[in-house]
Amino acid sequence: MQNIFKSKQISAYDAISTAQRIAFAPVIFQAVRALRDLGILSTLDSAGSTGTTVDSIAAELGLSKYGVQVLVDSGLSSGVIECVDEKHFVISKVGHYLLHDRMTRINMDFSHYVCYQGMYHLDEAIVNGQPAGLRVMDENHSTLYEALPHLSEDIKSSWHAFDHHYSDAVYPAALEIILSRHPETL
Helix, strand or coil: CHHHHCCCCCCHHHHHHHHHHHHHHHHHHHHHHHHHHCCHHHHHHHHHHHCECHHHHHHHHCCCHHHHHHHHHHHHHCCCEEECCCCCEEECHHHHHHHHCHHHHHHHHHHHHHHCCHHHHHHHHHHHCCCHHHHHCCCCCCCHHHHHHHCCHHHHHHHHHHHHHHHCCHHHHHHHHHHHCCCCCC
16 A cells, blocks of 8 residues: 555645645635636637637626626636736636536535535534534535535536436446346345
8 A cells, every 4th residue: 555655756836826826726626617617718718719708708797897807817827818918818728627527516515515515514513423514514414415405406407417417327338237137036
């Protein structure tokens, strides 16, 4: 097991850069999710290679110029948005995948709606061996499966999309194995 996790030789710069990305990951995640969900990435995508301005985005989406500027700055620092010039911005390749890739959308929605708030209680869950984070969604059930019918539509749809994306492909293979054993009932 030790050989698998052998120390990699990386520079101090790469190490501190990675540490800083981890330190700010929750903030960047929420800023990028807001860029996507508020329509800013779609607006940039529609603008094409000429890009568009913060003023145009704010006007088109009915958002404050300040709010759009804050999110565009976050998008620039995280590589989701790129500058054409000092006033025009375009969606980057990373932004394209955040906007258009089905698996990325499923994972981001699952992280936001199902995991994000509960992860604050991860230490407590590990120490006590209990799903401590579940209480942010439902205090009346001891597992997510019991709570699922009672949760918000955002949580339920995100959970189901995630679950189906990662498990549906296994059903044909599992069914083939089960049927090869000729069960009397199923």
